[in-house]
Amino acid sequence: MLNQDSRYLQKLQEYYAKHGVFPSFSGIAGLVGLRTTSAVSVMVQRLKDRGFLTSTPDRRLAPGPNFSSRVIADTVLAGGTASPNDVLGELISIDRLLIDQPSRTVLLKVKGDSMIGAGLLAGDVVIVTKGAPANVGEIVVALVDNEFTVKYLARDNDGFFLKPANDSYPPIRACEQLEIFGLVVGSFRKYF
Structure with a gap:
């Protein structure tokens, strides 16, 4: 994911965690620092294309299947030390990982x-x-x-x-x- 989109997504995740809903497009613009709602529309579409956001049948913005996914960034040794790896790992959803049914x-x-x-x-x-x-x-x-x-x-x-x-x-x-x-x-x- 683009670095800027990652920052936008993090701000949306924090807002959603606190309020349980997403702000309006003008509210998103203020939240993430975009100047226009058309720029928000483009950003939202990119996040929808990657499964982070979706729309409800009544056209409200909602979390997509990847919204709560997190990156396994690296491994960490429990018995010693190792240099950190800058390569991002796989993207996983904790719900999908632990809850099959x-x-x-x-x-x-x-x-x-x-x-x-x-x-x-x-x-x-x-x-x-x-x-x-x-x-x-x-x-x-x-x-x-x-x-x-x-x-x-x-x-x-x-x-x-x-x-x-x-x-x-x-x-x-x-x-x-x-x-x-x-x-x-x-x-x-x-x-x-």
């Missing part, structure tokens, strides 16, 4: 520390696909005797059970019912 996806906040060995900390948000098939070894949200929990799905000679990722907690076996609510397909946390 929006109508079956729920977000749940993790409480407790029984899954720290799997990298799930208290306060993290797990992305769960409801009703998805689950295999042994996958992280699931399960209903165990009418109580929800997040654990690894496990199986032994006695049948299915739930296994924590923290040795301080015992495995969980249902007394009456073990039902898989959904498959954990991702997680995220915010540090501030």
Whole structure:
């Protein structure tokens, strides 16, 4: 994307994040520093062509499929250091990356520390696909005797059970019912 269009898009993203709508074309002109609404029209069309903006059936400006996409700019080492790379990486949409089936996806906040060995900390948000098939070894949200929990799905000679990722907690076996609510397909946390 052109560098100037990237700056325009960032200003539109910030405005949209704050207000939930886009300003009028004259408002966009003032926001991004263009002098005329015809210049805004040209810029908006370029952003539409790249999937960042679209129009609703009533011709209002709306976020396009790439509006919330972000660039993976580089890799960063967790065990050492490396020189930064100036080459821009691929453009990804976090929603598209983590949510395959929006109508079956729920977000749940993790409480407790029984899954720290799997990298799930208290306060993290797990992305769960409801009703998805689950295999042994996958992280699931399960209903165990009418109580929800997040654990690894496990199986032994006695049948299915739930296994924590923290040795301080015992495995969980249902007394009456073990039902898989959904498959954990991702997680995220915010540090501030």
